[in-house]
Amino acid sequence: MADPLDTVFAALADPTRRAILAMLLEDDMAVTDVAEPFEMSLAAISKHLTILSRAGLISQERRGRVKWCKLEPDALRAASVWMQGFGQFEPVNLDAFERFLEVELKEDAESGA
Template sequence: MAADLDLVFAALADPTRRAILAALMAGDRTVGELAEPHEMSLAAISKHLQVLARAGLLAQERTGRVVTCRALPDGLRAAGIWMQGVGGFDADDLDALEALVRAGLAAGAQD
C-alpha cells in the first residue's frame, strides 16, 4: 500500500497532472483534448498520462488512432483514507493541544 501511495502522491505533485486529472473528472477526453490547454508537446502530455496511469488514476483506451482517457477516482481512495487518518483531529483534540502548548510556554517563561 505504501508504494501505491507513493505513486499517487508523486503523480499529484505535478500541477499539469492535477489539471489533467481535474479535466478527466468532468468526463472522458482524448489525448489531444488534454494537451490543448497546455503549452507542451503530445509526447510530454503522454508522459504525464503514463505517470497517472501507473498510479492507477486513469485508464486509456485506443480506438484506431484515437486514445481516450478516463479518470479512475477509486485510485484516490487509498490516499484519501491515509489523509483522513493523519488529519483526523477534531476540535477537542485541537483544544487539548492548545492547552498543552500554553502550559509548556508558561512553564518555560517561569524558568
C-alpha cells in the same frame, strides 16, 4: 517505488497532472484534446498521462487511432484514507473543492501551464 501511495502522491505532486485530472472530471478525453490547453509538447503530455495511468488514477483505452483517457477516482481512496488518519477533516466538502479547483485552473491559465 513499490508502495502505491508513493506513485499516487508523486503523480498528484505535479500541477499539470492535477489539471489533467480536473479536466477528466468533466468527461473522458482523447490524448490530443487533453494536450490542447497546455503550452507544452504532445509528447510531454503523453508522458504525464503515462504517469497518471501507472498510478491508477486514469485508464486509457485505444479505439481506432484515438486513445481515450478516463478518470479512475478509486485510486485515490487509499491515499484519502491514509490522509484522513491525520485529522478529523470534514467528510466531504464539495463547495470547498470547487473553490480549490477554480484557483488551480486560474493558476494554470496564468502560468500558461
